Amino acid sequence: MNLKTLALAAFAAAIVGGPALAQDGGWTPNRNVELVVPYSAGGGSDLNARALAEAIRQNNLVSRNIVVLNRPGGSGAVGNTYVASRVGDGTAMMTFNSGQMMSTLSNDAAVKLENITPLGTLALDTLMLAVQADAPYEDFDAFLEAGTANPQSITIGGAARGGEDNLVFAILDTPTGNALQYVPFDGAGDIVSALLGGHVTAGIFNPGEISAQLEAGSVRILGTFSTERLGGIFADIPTFTEQGYPDAVFEMFRGYAGPPGMTDEMIAYWDNVLGQVAETAEWQADVEANSLIPTYMNAADSKAFWEQEEERYIVLLTDLGFIN
Amino acid sequence: MLETLQALISGFGTALLPNNLLAALIGSVLGIVIGAIPGLGSVTAIALLLPLTFGLDPTTAIIMLAAVYFGCMFGGAYSAILLNIPGDAPAVMTAMDGYPMSRDGRGGKALFAANYASFIGGTIGIVILTFTGPLLADFGLRFGPAETGLLILVALTSIGWLLGTNVLKGLAATAVGIMLATIGIGTTFGQPRFTLDSIYLLNGINFIPLVIGMFGFAQLLEMMAARTTQPVARPQLGLRDSLPGAGDLRALLPVSVRSGFLGTLTGVVPGAGATTGSFFAYILERRVGRNREQMGKGAAEGVAAAESGNNSAAVGSFAPLLSLGIPGSGTSAILLGGLMMWGLQPGPLLFQNQPDFVWGLISSMYIGNVMAVIAAFLIIPFLMRILWVPTGILVPIVGVVCIVAAYSVSGSMFEVWMMIGVGVVAYLMGRAGYPAAPLLLAFVLTPRLETSIRQAFDISNGSLGIFVSSPIAIALLGVLVLILLALVWPLLSKRKPAENPL
Structure with a gap:
């Protein structure tokens, strides 16, 4: 591909705003993508994954199909383990949220945050x-x-x-x-x-x-x-911080993660797709319908935020006696 | 009352539009087919179909899903009756009499009895829901952890009536069920118990592979051991003889009505569910029914009680959803998610803000129920052909069905191996005279009991006083004492002649 056609392609992509035309000249999925939900059909993570797949499909953000796959069991451990086993595979990803990370800690699961690749955070929830x-x-x-x-x-x-x-x-x-x-x-x-x-x-x-x-x-x-x-x-309800309890802050992330060993190109690809999903009307409507806090963190920011939260959970869970 | 009727009639106006009727018909057929497949129930059916309905008008979509729900409950009885594989927990009670009827050559009659009772029970549930919805939901709210715990204890104790002649073996089976239920992370416990460090056991043993192993696979081993190539039972009644006559319908009506009322009330209680509903209805029939001597050996009344109780309890669980926005069952929890995606806010204001939708839904339940019974009566003649299939051909088919159903639970081989292991153990247990149903019922009821009782103690700070702190709790304690006396009395009086054989 010479420089002229490349520029032309980039121009076309900018006009159409269509499928991510390999903006890094890099990786695109070469087969259907498995979006694993480590919980049963019909639960919060399942609805979230189906909404994501639907937003991607309607806006034509990925050239292949996204297949939602329920792998429930072990408080998320069965699905986590399944995705973590697909080392270096850019076509396997899963929903990953605070509760799921918490149970990897309290159950001392084999697959923890360090064994997966954070790809993005698309919403926060609170209590x-x-x-x-x-x-x-x-x-x-x-x-x-x-x-x-x-x-x-x-x-x-x-x-x-x-x-x-x-x-x-x-x-x-x-x-x-x-x-x-x-x-x-x-x-x-x-x-x-x-x-x-x-x-x-x-x-x-x-x-x-x-x-x-x-x-x-x-x-x-x-x-x-x-x-x-x-x-x-x-809007009228004060936060606990306002009421003089600065420790009482808790925001749960709802994100997506892939297997370990993903290349930088793969991470960049999904970074781009998830960033575009956050902008779609379908996704924003879903976030609002579920009373979530609209948020977007890219792969690097998600990794930093999840790691920071993991440390905090370890302290809290240890205080409560769930981790020794 | 008059306002309710008016609202209902305008709801029918919506539900009877041709496109909505078509949606109800498609939904009920899909539901029957999915419900009849062991391992797939209404939760899976609705979860999978929900995204497909987003393109539809919300009222049409909910009518279709209501029809799917009813269809699933009708279809759930089929594999229990024909193959002795209850597809979900409530169908365990259906298999108790349904499969013996098949072996007797009366499988077709059992199928018709099941769906006739489902229809009556469902209708009773819907009528009660129509006229007393909010009252019913308030009644449900009065059940706190202490009351729910006592209700489950009553159910667990009533298993005593299912034990049959050998009480000790029955008690042993019940105890095994209780023990299996303690595996995994409990809600109130928060930490893994008896999981052998396996991630597959972390959330406990899954009910589907357990029930398919205990009933279906054990059945298959028995057929193989019998080394017969004949159909399950011969001669089987033909379609003409299986069609329910006026006499049958009249005989099953009182059973279905009784069970319908009991089931609806049980379904309203938070967390009690359709299994408890069908179980209570079955036990009631066994105590007061005209044909109680035959129960468990192939009585149509047993099938009718279980199915009517199960359907009406499922309808009852809609009362808290519509009046308060609280899902009363797994399926209604998924429907709740669907309502939100259509931009409806389920909650106490739903009746006020969206009357068209609510009354459209309630009237669609009537229509879904009628559609399901029509579809079922058309499908049954084809299903009855399974009864003519020779064992040699049936065994491999049942084997595949068992394995696929177990695999579909979480897409892993662990459940398949467990199902096969359970099947082998259950076959040996059956040979030795240990009953399977008490084990499964104890397995279903125990986690609920543990959760409720521990919650009650958390609330009362360890005091037993909470179990006598409300009229409902005291009444349930009274029932519990009566059941215990009724169970123990015949044992004590029977012992005397045993001690003096002459």
């Missing part, structure tokens, strides 16, 4: 603390005071023991001298039932899990774990 709408606590300070005055009388429902909800509970519990009581549930639906039925005092939720109840006026939210206030119906 919040909700009580019944007619609960007697004016704000979070009053809630903590009531908890400290009567140890173990205030119960907080969260998803599973040793997961994200448990970690942020521990952060909230520290100022009370461990006077609050954590109650693990199978998922957000069960926590909402228990909260509305008055079986627990408060619950920990993702924004998307509680927005409908907030809109209906059946719950009150005492604070968010985000760095800044969230938008939409959450």
